[in-house]
Amino acid sequence: METPTPDPHFGTTLDGRYVLGERIRSGASGSVYLAHDRAEGRTVTVTVLHPWLLTDHAAVHAFQNRAQDLSEISHPDMARILDHGRDGDRVYCVTEYVPGETLAEALGGGGLRYAPHIALGMAASLLSVLDTVHRAGLVHGDLGADQVVADGSGGARLTGFPLLFDAEEDAGPEPRSDVYAVGALLYTLMTGESAATGEGRSLRPSSVDPDLPPDLDMLVAGATDPNPRYRPRDAGQYLTLVEQVLRSLPRPPGEPGADDTRPIPVVAAAPAATAALPPAARERRPRRRRVPVLLTAGAVAAILFAVGWALVPEPEVTLPDVVGTTTDEAEARLDGLGIQLIVHYGDVYSDTVGPGEIAGTEPEVGSVLREGDEVVLSLSLGPRFTEVPDVVGGTEHEARTSLRESGFTMIEVVQEHSPDELPGTVLSTVPAAGEEGDRDAAVTVHVSEGVIVPTLLGMTEEEAATALEDLGLGASAVEEHHDTVPQGEVSTQTPEPGSILPEEGTVTFTVSAGPEPEEEEEEPSDEPEEPSEPEASDEDGGHGGDRGDGRGDGRGDGRDEGDESSCAAPWDPGTVYDRGDRVSYEGRVYESLWWIHDFSPGDSSAWGPWVDRGPC
Incomplete structure (x- = not known):
């Protein structure tokens, strides 16, 4: 019988303080151990950099820098970085120990599932942490069910932040990677199936459970789109969508769980944590x-x-x-x-x-x-009555964050129609900003309502137009050749899925015309070439006009009747543009998707108010 090799770090004390116990996992960052903090008398986890990386100065530097950056972030639902350093040939990082059952352990081998509102509540907890992380310019990069510990009340705590990433990757993880991970976790929580079964395509929970509301398909499919460009740009934007759907979701009778829902795991005291420590650490x-x-x-x-x-x-x-x-x-x-x-x-x-x-x-x-x-x-807890912060004009998520930081935990959101403000903008609060609010009572936040843009990719033109019409949105279709998307299916859309538009806003989508036809080579001719005719001007029905999008010159696109060029009037920062107006900027034509003022087309992304209509 072969005797296992003892772990060289077991029982080691780092800097006279952290007594290492059982190794619980290994990864690219190093080996992770349960440990005892002698100074504070508590259980912690310690990540020790792999010995073979000690001679890689870039890896050591990256490990220590990442630990320092994460130590500056604090969130109640995040396992905090407590300390980091080097003791001889051991580079280490100390993290708060979070006892309890991970979601991977709770779900077991599959088949178990959570009620949608519980799954969305957990996702909101995680996205709140990730929003703080993303705002600091960092990412998690390795989020999965085994890094999430249920808190027993419908929320979750995030652990397992990697301290090194795979050096062979062309680019490190970015915020949209974390968004994908949360979307995939939502899919698993609500269906009981692994998200790996849907690799290469957007995940839709209704494919497993047809009774799930369509809004859940929108949330999960938008976050797990194979093309990162079509996902919410970061955790903050995805959190806004999750909270909107969570508010509108009907709750099943007899909550917190329905018949097909596993009860919320309860955080235990994890007695094994002490047993896994060396005798010297069991104080x-x-x-x-x-x-x-x-x-x-x-x-x-x-x-x-x-x-x-x-x-x-x-x-x-x-x-x-x-x-x-x-x-x-x-x-x-x-x-x-x-x-x-x-x-x-x-x-x-x-x-x-x-x-x-x-x-x-x-x-x-x-x-x-x-x-x-x-x-x-x-x-x-401090005073019960405190001043309500001024959140008017900001986003719903910014309002929630500011109110929570002021001690208000009961926040109710009411959507209202507003012709003057963009969707998601805070219009007012009750109590109003500056008034004394009761921290044991709810603060009502009035937010400008809007429509969440669905995913149209893969639909036919008729299906896409119908889906938008059902939501009260306008549709504008264009056709372009595409090498991989089958002919007749939607290949791109603007704005991206998950965007919020005003009522009667317009979504422009591109329908694939199939691959570009191969040009046939012309045989050389012995006859002399005839001089070519000059191209017709706009007045003769040439390149002026509507550029093939069905708008024409009568839409107020900024062109003069006698303008013979194919470019619109230059963008002016002092001009107010309405939906459908066109401008020229740096040699390209841009069209406004909604009312806009003093916002450069050059600063607009796929989520912004300007859409690129091509070169002049």
């Missing part, structure tokens, strides 16, 4: 956390009574004043009383004590305590 827990103390005290009392010590009085102490102190200071004072106490924590609003500090105790300060008594320390 004794503080006395106040040893819940069986009542049983121990009872047993000791019985023994003392049996030997005639029953008349010895129990020691009594007075509860000290710990209001205004930190939790560490309060626990230190309680430990100094010389008796064993059971300490619990609660939350309370306070106008005088700062958030996170002790705002009160139960029993009250000065009360008499005996061995085994329970003490509740109430942590301050």
